[in-house]
Amino acid sequence: MNQSFFSLKKYLENLFLEVLKSLGFNKDIKFSIDRSPVSEFHYGSNILLILRKNNIDDDFINKFVNKIRLCYFIEKVEQIKGFLNIKFSKEIFKFVLNDFITNGLWSSYKISNSKVLIEFVSANPTGPLNAVNGRAASFGLVLSNVLKYFGNYVFKEYYVNDVGEQIEKLIDSVIQRIREVNNLDFNIPEDGYKGEYLKDFAIYLSTKFNITKDNVIDFVKNRELIYKETIDYFVQLHINTLNKFGVIFDNFFKQSSIKQEDLLNLIKYLEEKGLIYEENNAILFRSTYFGDDKDRVLRKSVGKVEYTYFAYDIEYIRNKFSRNFNKLITILGPDHHGYVNRLKAATSALNHNPDDHEIIVLQIVNVVMKDKALRMSKRKGILVLLDELIENVSPDILRFFFLSRLKDSPLELDIEFMKKLTFDNPLYYIQYVYARINGILRNFYNTDEIDLFKEITNLMNILKYELIDDKELEIFIQAIELRDHIYSSLNDPYYLVLWGSNFAKAFHQFYNSNKILCEDELGKDKQNIRLVLILFFRSLLESWASLLNITLPKKM
RNA sequence: GCGCCUGUAGCUCAGUAGGAUUAGAGCAUGGGAUUUCUAAUCCCAGGGUCGCAGGUUCGAAUCCUGCCAGGCGCGCCA
Secondary structure (H helix, E strand, O other): OOOOOOOHHHHHHHHHHHHHHHOOOOOOOOOOEEEOOOOOOOEEEOHHHHHHHOOOOHHHHHHHHHHHHOOOOEEEEEEEOOEEEEEEOOHHHHHHHHHHHHOHHHOOOOOOOOEEEEEOOOOOOOOOOEHHHHHHHHHHHHHHHHHHHOOOEEEEEEEEOOOOHHHHHHHHHHHHHHHHHOOOOOOOOOOOOOOOHHHHHHHHHHHHOOOOOOOHHHHHHOHHHHHHHHHHHHHHHHHHHHHHHOOOOOEEEEHHHOOHHHHHHHHHHHHHOOOEEEEOOEEEEOHHHHOOOOOEEEEOOOOOOOEOHHHHHHHHHHHHHHOOOOEEEEEEOHHHHHHHHHHHHHHHHOOOOHHHEEEEEOOOEEEEEOOEEEOOEOOOOEOOEHHHHHHHOOHHHHHHHHOOOOOOOOEEEEHHHHHHOOOOOHHHHHHHHHHHHHHHHHHHHOOOOOOHHHHHHHHHHHOOHHHOOHHHHHHHHHHHOHHHHHHHOOOOOHHHHHHHHHHHHHHHHHHHHOOOOOHHHHOHHHHHHHHHHHHHHHHHHHHHHHHOOOOOOOOO
16 A cells, blocks of 8 residues: 555455455456445455356465455454455554545545546526526536546536527517517517516616617617627526526637538538538438437528537537547536437547547436426426525535435425425535534634644644544544545535435434543543544545535534 | 336435345434533334346346336427
């Protein structure tokens, strides 16, 4: 364990592989390492079962187990029902704390240095952000933080779909609403946007441009101006909501910044690769060459807009790579899952490895009100606005809630339940750990301003490691599983939430049966061990909270 | 019809590569803990044929096949 420490799980994994190699076994095998269900042990592995499956004899297995047993950090090894159970020694405590102090309080761990562009939310500027956008915003924010934690450069981008048939329909609807609020006859098209929010916008515009009954007819003829005003308004609305929600983007990329000539060049490029053909006056891209279900139209033969959204999207992908990003992440809503193959096909056609373009699909958010499911639709005007939710529930709790399910699971959002969250919710359970730790530290140090680094270093110099008991070692091991969970959260930030809940549970249990400031009952040496523990836990919680962009109160 | 996702306790969900004593949490329900660093906490109890049926395996909630149920998608919309 010379290199910087990652986690006990990774440590065991490497140890097993090294020992196997030293015994002359070089075959690539997969085995599990998990917490042991036998309470006496910390970790358990099926590696022996796997080895037997590979026709390894008992003689070799005994040699293997004996070598593991000799390892400095391992106190006890036992085979139970074919599983290899491991108990770590107290030495691990000292080792991990040393790493903790040497490598910056566990606030980051560099293993990769890609330039990553992550695109998420990208809601159409046809209305305010809703609850579903909240899930994507929370997911993208935390994933970005985790990518940074591991050493990547991360750029958060929001794609503004300000071109296309939908936008034209939106402008049509806005014009009708302007007529309406100025007492003219009006008629919102069947496939237009019917939400009341457009009426509010029409009132806003009417005030801004001093529209009266006399000039309204002229005003609605100025489609260019209305277009510009509408897009600006809704993009700004999105930015405002996201700021309140705590999600800040590095860039808002407008679809309209992609010009006709860019698209012409793109089509020419694809044509030279033999990936373009014409049919019924439309230009199609052979995405089936790359595994898509069917070829896709790039230039249309009908409609108000010449190129499809997909044509812009291919150019957008090209644009992203041309800005020297070597990894793209695109987060899509569940209604766009049919789009994945198309985007992968486009990435391949542009001579990039499709693996460098990760496409993540989030499952839906079901909004439930009084036991009735509502179906959200922007066009029909049925919406649960993100702004409304933020008014009722703090952004921290809300973002935490959005990450409390795996990305593939539908998330049920009960309006009544959300209101209740203000008083009773799983985030408070974790924040309470932090408050309790700080309460204890305040009692001991008489201040909230504590130099964690200095205090831990001082205590480590006088610590009697032999006095650490199994319960202390256990909660310590549970705490440092944080690294494994951060690693898992590259796949799904849910695992970060999970660590918080698990650790809080363990801490509250420990707290209830073990006093930290126990000098009078158990002596100063015992107290020092527990002080180091909670100082360390405080730092871990701070790292954890910064990855989730959550604030931790010192008092509750 | 085809594709993707889901089906586990009354409710909401974990179980990430097929593994282990008794399939786990939270909420809800019932009972208990406060001379003790914050009770926004802890402890105990009840509650499950893991959608159904086959199959593979030493071993299946997990993999395969079929079926049933729900959601979403299958535009020259985005």
